Amino acid sequence: MTTSLDNALKNEIANYTAANPKSAELHEKATQFMPGGDTRNSIYWDPFPLYITDGTGTTLIDADDNKRTDFVNNMTTLILGHRPPEVISAVAEQINHGLSFPAPSPSVVKWAELLCERVPSLNKVRFVNTGTEATLNAIRAARAFTGKEKLVKCEGAYHGNHDAIQISVVPPLDQAGDAESPEAIKAFPGISRTSIDDIFIAPFNNIVSAERIIREHADELAAVIVEPVNGQCGMVPGTPEFLEGLRRVTKELGIVLIFDEVIAFRIAYGGAQDYYGITPDLTCFGKVIGGGMPVGAFGGREDIMSMWDPTNGGATVQHAGTFNGNPMTAAAGVATLENLTPDKFEYLDNLGESLRSKLRALFTELEVPMGVTGVASLFALQFTSTEVTDYRSFATNDKKLLNMMFIGLLNEGFLMSNRCAGNVSTVHTEDDVDALVTAVRNVIARIGYA
Ligand SMILES: Cc1ncc(COP(=O)(O)O)c(C=O)c1O
Structure with missing residues (x-):
């Protein structure tokens, strides 16, 4: 599994690099002025982060004009989506x-x-x-x-x-x-x-x-x-x-x-x-x-x-x-x-719960060592068969698998945090949830699990 995972990750990074040449170029330039081209370590990832030019609703557009569905919402901030x-x-x-x-x-x-x-x-x-x-x-x-x-x-x-x-x-x-x-x-x-x-x-x-x-x-x-x-x-x-x-x-x-x-x-x-x-x-x-x-x-x-x-x-x-x-x-x-009225929270709770339960069902169906944590509008993928309740159980995550999923989802048109945590906003819908679950399934298939 390690070799096939290494190869799958290599392919994923090659595809990511090919699809995002302008972000790569911007990153190259950024390294001249900021250490590692970065001014916020939590949003850096290898080989280079995306440079975003526009956010509307649930959609982000990057410097290469790629569109992605955003499940980060600036680290849980944008609860009403981009530009409400x-x-x-x-x-x-x-x-x-x-x-x-x-x-x-x-x-x-x-x-x-x-x-x-x-x-x-x-x-x-x-x-x-x-x-x-x-x-x-x-x-x-x-x-x-x-x-x-x-x-x-x-x-x-x-x-x-x-x-x-x-x-x-x-x-x-x-x-x-x-x-x-x-x-x-x-x-x-x-x-x-x-x-x-x-x-x-x-x-x-x-x-x-x-x-x-x-x-x-x-x-x-x-x-x-x-x-x-x-x-x-x-x-x-x-x-x-x-x-x-x-x-x-x-x-x-x-x-x-x-x-x-x-x-x-x-x-x-x-x-x-x-x-x-x-x-x-x-x-x-x-x-x-x-x-x-x-x-x-x-x-x-x-x-x-x-x-x-x-x-x-x-x-x-x-x-x-x-x-x-x-x-x-x-x-x-x-x-x-x-x-942010009470009905919005009901909507967010239901959508978050639906997302978590659909992902759990997927992992059970595919028998992969993955799980989902979260509550209300918050969720995260866990790359371990251990139930995560604290730091020590969280530390059992397989980081290589996590990285593969993160880059794989970028290639599928989805942005999660680089720890594969996410959240839904009031403008996400069940269609977005289903599309994310399909994308996770596709990445798992490329890893070779299914
Ligand atoms: C729980 C918690 N506390 C504090 C902070 C710090 O907030 P800021 O990044 O706005 O300084 C964060 C940031 O992610 C956080 O998640």
Whole structure:
């Protein structure tokens, strides 16, 4: 199988290279000005990424005029698809009035109101420009509020690109230690030693071990940060037992519970906390809430968020940002939230479930060692016969098979993330789902399984 897989991948890459000469040329030029031609490692792939010129609805067009159905939606952001008319007209209207101002605008008030109304735990919210800044500020809030420094995060979870949290994201298994008491491993060189010293790693979806780790270090802990649906491991939902257990123990011990809903907000009208019926102390947002513009936000309990209140003698914690709550993002965010009505979530849930069950049926029929994880509109292909519930089970994925599927799907006219994760938007249909399932079948046939 290895040799035939190697040959199949070679063919797939040759076909990809032949079909995308302008992207190859652009990449060649890009390497002169950006390291590896890249400015966002998560969207690079070998031999070169596609250069996109247009996105409409579910369709992307690249520099070579190839059309593909997009199941990435800028990493789960574009929940209404590319260029939804309501969002485009709101942004166009704002362009007529200005791009950014050195003072708040009415649209930011509306945006905050819409978010606080729909997310159960959100008494107050603050806007930033990335999910990275959202988790950075939520962690800072927890530290300032509790007077403690240390954190617990889950193994295999990505919470953004800053030192405090770039730990044990995809740790090498030979360094990661015991599955029940994982080691804290720097994601890459350049992360400070203090970040390692200030964090403890818990296994995802294992409340017994997570609770033991939290109790052991309770006196030093400012926060437990968790992604209710683990994106990095393939949109793996937290079990209610795990998430409820984290809420119970953090509440008992006075530790701030942070939900990172940068991705998971899209699983229900009021976000993941609405879906699970759990109230975190703080929540981080990004992606969907900015309607396609750069965005992040963090918010939650009144007593914690009031540390930023500049009235009554000044804020305890400073928070600036030239583009925070800028009117362009606010306009896109308001239009998106206003269009994200409960019926849209029902549609997304049904379509996501249909996609996952059709893929599962395909893998059973073809008897291939593959699976599907996900919840609501989120899904990911898993290239293992092990059920994926956490980082260690995710690590059993066959990376070569994954790469073959990813490039194979590009050649079939579909874009997934380069980890073969995806999501549906409100403009995807059952026809798109069926076409994707056929494409996956075709790639499996080229691998030689069927
Ligand atoms: C769960 C989670 N948190 C935080 C981030 C960081 O967001 P951004 O890329 O906007 O900085 C991401 C990005 O993918 C994410 O998936």
